Amino acid sequence: MTAVTTPVSTERPTPTARRKGRRAPVLAPLLFISVAVVLFCLFFLWPGALGLLYSFTSYRGVGALRFVGLDNYVDLAGDPSFYAALTRTALYTVLAVPAHYVAALAIAVLLTSTAAAGKSAARVVFFLPWLISPIVTGVIWRWLFGENFGFVNVLVQAFGGAAAQWQTDGTLALIVVIIAGTWAGTAFNMLLFIAALRNIPRSYLEAAEIDGANSWQRFRRITLPLLGPTSFMVVLLTTIGSMKEFAMIQALNGGGPGTENMLIVQYIYRTGFERANIGYASAVSMVLMVILIVIAVVQLRFDRKSDLS
Numbered sequence: 001m002t003a004v005t006t007p008v009s010t011e012r013p014t015p016t017a018r019r020k021g022r023r024a025p026v027l028a029p030l031l032f033i034s035v036a037v038v039l040f041c042l043f044f045l046w047p048g049a050l051g052l053l054y055s056f057t058s059y060r061g062v063g064a065l066r067f068v069g070l071d072n073y074v075d076l077a078g079d080p081s082f083y084a085a086l087t088r089t090a091l092y093t094v095l096a097v098p099a100h101y102v103a104a105l106a107i108a109v110l111l112t113s114t115a116a117a118g119k120s121a122a123r124v125v126f127f128l129p130w131l132i133s134p135i136v137t138g139v140i141w142r143w144l145f146g147e148n149f150g151f152v153n154v155l156v157q158a159f160g161g162a163a164a165q166w167q168t169d170g171t172l173a174l175i176v177v178i179i180a181g182t183w184a185g186t187a188f189n190m191l192l193f194i195a196a197l198r199n200i201p202r203s204y205l206e207a208a209e210i211d212g213a214n215s216w217q218r219f220r221r222i223t224l225p226l227l228g229p230t231s232f233m234v235v236l237l238t239t240i241g242s243m244k245e246f247a248m249i250q251a252l253n254g255g256g257p258g259t260e261n262m263l264i265v266q267y268i269y270r271t272g273f274e275r276a277n278i279g280y281a282s283a284v285s286m287v288l289m290v291i292l293i294v295i296a297v298v299q300l301r302f303d304r305k306s307d308l309s
Contacts, residue, residue, distance in 0.1 A: 048289075054282035061276050072283035082284060084259070085267035092174065092263060093242040099182045100238045101231070104189030109219070111190070112197045130187030138251025141180040170260035173253050177261065180252060181245065189234045196230035197223070236299050240292055264288055 055072055057065045076082055107126055111119050129137065144151050145166040153163040166172050200223060208218045224231075246265040249255060255262035262270075264284070272281030 051282045051285050054279050055286050057279045059279045059282075061278050068279070072280050073287075075280065076283055076287065081259070082264075082267065085262050085264045088174075088261060089243060089264040092177065092245070092261075093239055095174075096178050096181055096242045096245075097235060097238045099178055100185055100189060100242075101234055103182050103186045104234065105193050105227075105231075107186065108190050108193030108197055109223075112194055126190060127187045129184045132184065134184065134247035135251045137180060137184045138248045141176060141183075142252050145176045167253055168257050170257055173257060174261050177249055177252060180248060181242070184248065185238065185241065189238065192230050192234055193227065196227050200226050232299065236296065239295060239299070243288070243292060243295070 053065075056067055056069060058068050058071075059065050110116055111122055111126075116122075132140075143149070145153075147153060147163060147165060147167050150166060153166070157163055164172060166176055204222050204226075205218050208222055213221065244265055245263055246269065249261070249263060250266060250269075253261065255266045265288075268281045268284050268288070271284065272278050
């Protein structure tokens with residue numbers, strides 16, 4: 001009986017076939033990211049390039065572009081209103097970031113505690129402010145802290161106290177803005193901290209408890225250091241968000257009283273849209289962008305050094 005053998009092909013794949021095999025894995029990722037790349041170019045790169053172009057012109061919203069070189073930046077260097085808005089923005093950021101951090105971390109610790117009850121309902125309650133538009137948030141807190149019609153002053157007067165000047169006193173107005181911003185922005189940071197707290201191994205805390213560490217010592221020595229990466233992300237995002245705060249403050253008090261609490265983005269808005277000085281406002285926007293990039297880079301360097309130490 002004769003055995004039949006099947007001939008084995010020794011032909012090598014052609015260069016065209018090899019190229020097709022290499023091209024298939026490359027095209028799929030490009031297709032997946034194409035939409036994101038288009039949106040990034042359309043809503044970030046193009047407006048940024050246009051703003052940079054306008055910053056070298058005296059463009060007022062209509063008509064042809066007239067290039068003025070670095071005149072806008074030279075004028076900006078001697079503009080006291082710009083420095084006042086930038087200083088107030090820095091003050092607001094310095095006060096708002098710790099408030100956001102402490103509030104979000106405290107709520108997250110409470111909601112992940114084994115002794116807490118009704119945690120599901122509490123998560124919904126604390127997350128609701130994040131779903132509200134910043135403009136609506138400003139209107140809500142304007143109703144609460146209005147001088148003549150605000151609910152807080154009505155309660156104070158009902159108990160025999162004097163109505164506080166929440167809108168005509170610059171310091172009180174800034175305090176209201178910080179409280180409103182913390183109330184609105186805590187939810188997102190709270191979710192980040194909840195996810196990080198759940199990833200901490202329980203064995204670490206149990207071992208420390210066996211060694212005699214109390215709740216505060218376990219939190220300070222174990223929980224807080226392990227929350228380092230999340231804390232860095234929260235501080236970075238909150239800093240950038242505070243520097244760019246606009247809609248909530250605009251609806252709450254318009255940067256008042258007067259221009260005392262006008263932050264840098266409000267200054268850009270008023271300069272560009274109310275005074276129709278698009279070129280000068282674009283120069284301020286470019287300066288703000290550089291400041292935000294510097295802040296992000298410094299924080300990243302600081303976080304990298306803390307990881308290496």
